[in-house]
Amino acid sequence: MAFKKILQMKAWALSMLAVVMLSGCVDMDKLSDNAKLSSFTIKDVYTPSAQLGSVSIDNDAHQVSVALEHGRYLPEILFSADINIDKEAEKLLNINPDSVSVSDKNGDGMIDEEDNVLFYISAKSGLPVEWTLVLKPVPHNENTDFRSVLVSKAPSGFIVADETFLYKESEEEHFVKIIAPRLGEFAQGGSEFELSYALEEATSSLMMADEQGHLQKQPSPVKLAFTSERDTRQVVIEAEDGRRSTWPVIIATGHDVFAANEKNFRQEQIRTVNIAPINVLVPEANGNEFLGYQVDSLNNEILLNLRGADIDGKIKYPITMVMGFNQRPNQVCIGYKSGRSVVLKDANSPLEFYLYDRINDIKKLWRVKANSFKSNEADVKAFVLTRSTPSSVKFRLADTEINAETGVVTLVVEEGLDKFPVVLRSNIKVSDHAELIGISPTEDYILNDINSVKEFKVRAEDGTLKDWQIKLRFAGTLNNEARVESFRITSYKGAKGLLQMETQGVINHEQKTITLTVNSGGKDLPLTFNAAVSISYKASFVGVQYTESYKWTFNALNETKKIVVKSEDGNTENTYTVSIIDNSPAASSDAELINMRATGFASGYTVSKTDVDNNSHTITFTITAKGSGPFSFTPQLTVSEGATTEGIISGTKVTFASMSDVKTFYVVAEDGQNRTEWDIRILYVPQIANGDMEKWSTDRYNKKVPTGWSSSNNSITTAVQPNSSSVDGSTCAYLETTSVLGNIAGGSIFLGWFKMDLGQLSEPKKMSHFGIPFDAYPTAVTADLKYVSGGKGDLACVEIHMLNYTGSGELDYHTFGSKDANGIYRADPSRESGITVVGHGRDEFDTTNGWVTKRLPVTWYYDNPLTGYTKEKLPVTHIYVSYCTSYRADHIEGAVGSKMWVDNVRLEY
Numbered sequence: 089m090a091f092k093k094i095l096q097m098k099a100w101a102l103s104m105l106a107v108v109m110l111s112g113c114v115d116m117d118k119l120s121d122n123a124k125l126s127s128f129t130i131k132d133v134y135t136p137s138a139q140l141g142s143v144s145i146d147n148d149a150h151q152v153s154v155a156l157e158h159g160r161y162l163p164e165i166l167f168s169a170d171i172n173i174d175k176e177a178e179k180l181l182n183i184n185p186d187s188v189s190v191s192d193k194n195g196d197g198m199i200d201e202e203d204n205v206l207f208y209i210s211a212k213s214g215l216p217v218e219w220t221l222v223l224k225p226v227p228h229n230e231n232t233d234f235r236s237v238l239v240s241k242a243p244s245g246f247i248v249a250d251e252t253f254l255y256k257e258s259e260e261e262h263f264v265k266i267i268a269p270r271l272g273e274f275a276q277g278g279s280e281f282e283l284s285y286a287l288e289e290a291t292s293s294l295m296m297a298d299e300q301g302h303l304q305k306q307p308s309p310v311k312l313a314f315t316s317e318r319d320t321r322q323v324v325i326e327a328e329d330g331r332r333s334t335w336p337v338i339i340a341t342g343h344d345v346f347a348a349n350e351k352n353f354r355q356e357q358i359r360t361v362n363i364a365p366i367n368v369l370v371p372e373a374n375g376n377e378f379l380g381y382q383v384d385s386l387n388n389e390i391l392l393n394l395r396g397a398d399i400d401g402k403i404k405y406p407i408t409m410v411m412g413f414n415q416r417p418n419q420v421c422i423g424y425k426s427g428r429s430v431v432l433k434d435a436n437s438p439l440e441f442y443l444y445d446r447i448n449d450i451k452k453l454w455r456v457k458a459n460s461f462k463s464n465e466a467d468v469k470a471f472v473l474t475r476s477t478p479s480s481v482k483f484r485l486a487d488t489e490i491n492a493e494t495g496v497v498t499l500v501v502e503e504g505l506d507k508f509p510v511v512l513r514s515n516i517k518v519s520d521h522a523e524l525i526g527i528s529p530t531e532d533y534i535l536n537d538i539n540s541v542k543e544f545k546v547r548a549e550d551g552t553l554k555d556w557q558i559k560l561r562f563a564g565t566l567n568n569e570a571r572v573e574s575f576r577i578t579s580y581k582g583a584k585g586l587l588q589m590e591t592q593g594v595i596n597h598e599q600k601t602i603t604l605t606v607n608s609g610g611k612d613l614p615l616t617f618n619a620a621v622s623i624s625y626k627a628s629f630v631g632v633q634y635t636e637s638y639k640w641t642f643n644a645l646n647e648t649k650k651i652v653v654k655s656e657d658g659n660t661e662n663t664y665t666v667s668i669i670d671n672s673p674a675a676s677s678d679a680e681l682i683n684m685r686a687t688g689f690a691s692g693y694t695v696s697k698t699d700v701d702n703n704s705h706t707i708t709f710t711i712t713a714k715g716s717g718p719f720s721f722t723p724q725l726t727v728s729e730g731a732t733t734e735g736i737i738s739g740t741k742v743t744f745a746s747m748s749d750v751k752t753f754y755v756v757a758e759d760g761q762n763r764t765e766w767d768i769r770i771l772y773v774p775q776i777a778n779g780d781m782e783k784w785s786t787d788r789y790n791k792k793v794p795t796g797w798s799s800s801n802n803s804i805t806t807a808v809q810p811n812s813s814s815v816d817g818s819t820c821a822y823l824e825t826t827s828v829l830g831n832i833a834g835g836s837i838f839l840g841w842f843k844m845d846l847g848q849l850s851e852p853k854k855m856s857h858f859g860i861p862f863d864a865y866p867t868a869v870t871a872d873l874k875y876v877s878g879g880k881g882d883l884a885c886v887e888i889h890m891l892n893y894t895g896s897g898e899l900d901y902h903t904f905g906s907k908d909a910n911g912i913y914r915a916d917p918s919r920e921s922g923i924t925v926v927g928h929g930r931d932e933f934d935t936t937n938g939w940v941t942k943r944l945p946v947t948w949y950y951d952n953p954l955t956g957y958t959k960e961k962l963p964v965t966h967i968y969v970s971y972c973t974s975y976r977a978d979h980i981e982g983a984v985g986s987k988m989w990v991d992n993v994r995l996e997y
Contacts, residue, residue: 120211120212120213121211121215122174122211123177123210123211123215123216123217124147125147125173126172127171128143128152128169128172129170129171130143130168132167133167135159135162135164135165135166137159138159138162139156139157139159140155140167140223141155142155150217150220151219151222153222154221154224155226157226158329158330159330160198160199160223160330161197161198161199161331161332162199162330163192164190164785164786165189165190166189168185169185169188170185173209176212177210178210179209179210180207181208181210182206182207182789189790190203190223193786193787195785195796199225201223204220204222205220206219206220206789225329228327228330229291229327229328231287231289231292232326232327233325234288234325235286235287235288236254237251237284238250238284239282240309241282243272244272245272245273246271247268247270247442248281248422249267249420249422249444252265253420258691260691260692261688262333263335264283264336264338265340266337267342267422268339268340269422269442269451271339274314278315278319280313281312281314282310283308283309283310283312284309289327292326292328293325293326294310294324295325296323296324303326306323312337317341320337321336321338322336323337340449341449341451342445342449342451344453345358345361347387350386351584352727354739355584355585357445357450359416360417361444361445361451363383363385363390363443366413368381368409369409369412370392370407370408374405374406375397376395377395377397378392379461388452388454388455390411390455390457391457392459393459393461395461395462405434405458406434411424411427411430412426418445418447419444420442421441421443422442422444432458435457438455438456439455448724462548462549462551463520463548463550465520465549466522467492467519467546468490468497468546468556471488471490471497471516471517472516473488473499474514474515475514475532476510476512480503481503481504481505481510482501482503483499484502487500494622495554495555496557497516497556498559498561498625499560499561500563501538501561501563505538508535508536508537508538509540511534512535512558513529513532513533518546521548522546523547524544525546526545533558538560539560540560541558542557542558543555543558544556566658567625567656568659569624569625569627569655569660570623570624570653571623571624571627572595572602572621572622572651572662573595573623574593574595574620574621574622575602575666576619576620576621577591577619578636579617579618580616580618581616583613584612584732585612587608587609587612588608588609589607589615590604590605590606593666600665602666602667604668605669606670606671607672608671608672608673610645611675613644613645614641616640618637618638618640619638623653627653627654627656628653628656629651630652630654632651642668647668651663652664675730675758676759677758678729678731678758679727680727680728680731681700681702681705681726681727682726682727683726684698684725685723686698686721686722686723688721688741690720692714693719696711697709698710705764705766705767706767708769708770708771709768709771710771711771712773714772714863718743718744718746719744720741720742720744721742723736723742728755728757728758730757731755731756731757733753733755734753734756735751735753747772748770750768751767751768752765752766773864773995774862774863775994775995776967776993776995778794780816780817781810781819781820781821781992782818787842792808792810793808794808794821794837796839797838798838799835799837800836807826807833807834807973808823809821809822811989813989814991815992821990822835822988823836823972823973824973824986824988825974825984826984831980832980832982832984834972834978835972835973836971836972836973837971838968838970839858839859840856840859842856842857843855843857853902853978856902857902858903858968859889859893859901860966861899862890862964862966864995864997867996868945869888869929869943869946869993871886871971871990871991871993872939872940872941872992873886873939873988873989874939874988875989876935876936876987877986878984878985878986880983882973882974883934883975884932884933884934884973884988885930885970885975886931886969887929887944887969888927888944888968889903889927889968889969890928890948890966891925891964891966891967891968892926892965893923893965893966895922895923899965899966900920901915901923901966902919902920904919905920913928925949926949926957926964927947927964928946929944929945930944931944932975943996950962971990972988973988
């Protein structure tokens, strides 16, 4: 035998891929090294919905490529093939043509060229040649989005928006929201909504699970039954290329906004549920007189002011009305469409509709009512002097002044001051539907001198009484009065819109004071307002000109302002002091966080739990998986009545700079005295994927392994299998030490990957690439284990390595290191460049009495004077965990028959 062929035979035997038995004398140099494929034909595809296309063979690259027409997002594709090798080759190994399986080995959610299948063709010389089978996805549309979803039919008694709200923050975070501010009674078997949908791509399909749990295509419309508003229904959109996306469908009823709780919402939220500027028409008033409308945002009413057509002033029904308005962003109007004609049948049948903020899920119920309107206006509109005796008292009638603010009609006397008394009769026109009291167009009244006053009243339509006076002024004399006659607030606002006040100021002429009254919200400062200030005839302001456009500002309610008025003749000057009385109810001292709801988590983050600790005033998000960007969320806060928050705002996104970042905010009581400090923290506790061993996939050697894990012996034997005798769930991992041609092969699973390399048979560790990316700091790794030793002192082994990697490229770690004299595990710098073991744990144990829970603590080397390691300089970048049936398997030592069952691998923090 030639020496070269002997070495080839030895390598082949050690790799366990084939056993070449030699008999007789063979000239090895004459045997061919050829290991080519002549044909590869797809026969049957067993996986439903998968479609395979053309096949190409590259004998130089040792690769078979199959076009994957459909099914790239399936976990596994199973098919059969007719595989023929070249006549000069010996045989096909490690692939079963009747059952070829290609699966998502790397767990990225799709089958692509990285998920290849390795097989071998044995040459007649005994040389094994490695081949790769790959499925190459054919590009197709992968859009799994809705274009629109409409509620084409809702259950009886439900008030629902016609258009749903489609929310999509990311590929993982999206949903369809049926906006239903008023729910009827749910039927026992569920109330059915009919949804008409359109997808972004015509080649995509909407699918739902049938009673057997199989996904079936659903034409539009689709029907979904909900048993309560808390239900969530799932629909799946499948793209042309097989990519699937699950869309939750939920019912959103929203939180009511009304007068008593409006202050718990931000102004921009309240705007969304308040009516925008509108136009109202009453095309058919049924004989009533339409006098306009008013919007009452406090009581959520739109009042149509009508003067009733009935004899007793009552409104006659029916009435036809139309409203026109533009919706604000994120505002949904439910129950009424702008421009639609509506008939109000009677006083007990108002039009009801909702304005809904689809982002924040808040709503306001609005009612449109016919309001029997009676004017409160009681003013003098015109004054005509119809009689004056004696005629020697002459009046300058063109200068007659009517002041509605002060309620004074002033007649100017031109001549005849010595001819008094004077008898007058006048014709006075007042506001529509108002009446005069105390004076008549047919009756005389007497004024004895220039200072005499005739008093009368005007009663408005609604009964409001207003005092009026007729006064005289001599034309040749300048007025010496300098008084503030009235002070009326025309508009006002607190800092947050919470303050309420009286609009009429109380004037005391003796003390020269003007008193304003705040009824509630006195802490809502600064207070700003505009006011109409009326002063004596021909008088003027000194200094500041207090026109109606002047903006008054009070930063504190104990502030005072001064108004200086000078008479027409310049001889009289009075200063009035403007002050405020605060009659607000006592402000609350409560500063409690009643509830915190978090929404809109950043893409890619998995938040497993949100804890609100009222004792420590800490909110903790437990995160088990990170996204690519910073963590963020949107808080929805409920605090004590009247309280506010500082540091964060309810409904506004909060972003964390890092996992160690802490956000502090305060709940501030209404009285401003109590402040409660809260911290928002992140507990980052990632877990090992598939630690419960429920998911299994096929590795490159066509052997089953727990998804996310690897095994070092699957190329030569089956040392790892799924097993049904799990602690909970359906499967656990079963490992066993086996014998292959007299050599020990330990059963193991580990985090990392394995590839057979015939050039490394003398050093098997080089074929195992240990470790996966990781960036947290567990205190221990725990698992449910059962172990039976095969004897000969064999023990089970569990190990964990926490690594820092600063090298370039992908981590390449093989555990060539060892513990030093101080018990600190050191990587071998000559063979594992750029790697530092910053935490380590290892345990070896004998046969257990059935299932036990094994906890392996991590010994961290941080802040150790012997290492000098710190988290800042050497943060964790990778983790390696392994379970093995023979503790010296890497030395090809152990006992055949050592068995281990592994379940529920988890990290403790």
